[in-house]
Amino acid sequence: MTKLFIAIVVIFISGCAAQTGxxxxxxxxxxxxxxxxxxxxSPSTLVANATREAGNHCSNQRxxxxxxxxxxxxFGLRPGAYPEGEIRFACK
Structure with a gap:
């Protein structure tokens, strides 16, 4: 039981999102x-984080x-169907 609790804590601490950049x-x-x-x-949080990264990318290009x-x-019920947030953008 203790090992299960430790495994759950490690999963929660290990981060909340993977990013493509x-x-x-x-x-x-x-x-x-x-x-x-x-x-x-939350998928909306993932989109918000991607939007912030996109803004930084464009501002670095002035x-x-x-x-x-x-x-x-x-989140989906099939294996590997974790929440996702995607943004497509341009720098003008």
């Missing part, structure tokens, strides 16, 4: 996909963030 999808267009590591992670689309995918 900024991926180029064409000339001055990009995407970021964040995936939660459990059902408790350009403005232009959000093209966002998509939220909730």
């Amino acid at each position: 900024v991926i180029s999808t064409g000339q001055d267009s990009y995407m970021i996909l964040n995936q939660g590591t459990g059902f408790w992670v 350009k403005q963030l232009d959000i093209l689309s966002t998509q939220e995918r909730p």
Whole structure:
């Protein structure tokens, strides 16, 4: 029982999201996909974090963030279907 409790605590402490980072999808267009590591992670939080990262990416280029689309995918019942938040954007 103690080992199970320790395993659960380690899972909660190990982080809440995996990030792809900024991926180029064409000339001055990009995407970021964040995936939660459990059902408790909100897809809207993942999109918000991706939006913040996108804003930083564009400001480093001295350009403005232009959000093209966002998509939220909730936790699914199939294996590996963790919550996801995706943003597609351009820097103009």
